[in-house]
Amino acid sequence: MHPRIFHEFERICSERHTGDSVLEIGAVPSDDSLLCMESLKNARLKVGINIDGPYTYKDFEIFEMNANDMSYFNNEMFDTVVSNAVLEHDRFFWKTISEMKRVIRPGGLIVIAVPGYRKLQIEKIFSRLERVSVFRRFLLNPLGLVFSSTLTFQVHNHPGDFYRFSPQAVREVFFEGMRDVDIYSVMIPPRIIGAGIKA
16 A cells, blocks of 8 residues: 555544544455554554455454355444455455445544546646647647547556546445545545545
8 A cells, every 4th residue: 555545544543533442345465454454553443354355464364255245244333444446456346335334333533545547637737828729739639639538547556456446426326325535636646535434
C-alpha cells in the first residue's frame, strides 16, 4: 500500500472515531494492513478477511472469505469497516458493498478506497490557450483526443482487475443511503477514497 493512502485512512479514522470493533476487507498479514493503523490500537476486536488465508498477524486474525458473502458475521457486528484496493478486483462488488452495510452498526463508519479516474489537469491550461486561433489549429486539434481522455491506475491482475470508479460512483453507488459522506481524490493516477456513516 502506498504510504499516502495509508496516511489518508489514518487521518479519516482518527477524525471520525472508529469504535471498538473493526473489519478490514482485503486484509494482509503485514504492516500494510489497515488494521495496523495507530487510530485502531485501542479496538477490542480487529478482524480481516481475504480470499487467501487464514492468517494471524500481530493482534488480529484474517479469515479466508469472499466478501460477497460474509454470512459468518452477524448483522451490525462492527463499528468500522475499511477496504483499500479491493473492489476493482471484485466481479460482483455491489454484493460486497451490500455486505459491508449489513455488518456495520447504525452510526458506524465505512471507508473505501478504489482506483479512479479524472481528467488531466493540463486540460485547464489548454482550455485557456485554445482561444488563440493559431494554437488551436496547429496543436490542439491533433492532441484533442489525448487531452479529452482520463488518467487512471494501471491494470493489476490479482486475481483479476475489472473496474475503475469515478468520484460520483463512489458517492452515489457505494455510499447510497449513508450520511456524512466525504469523497477524496488523492495521488496521480487518482485513488478515490470515500467515507460515510450508516444512517
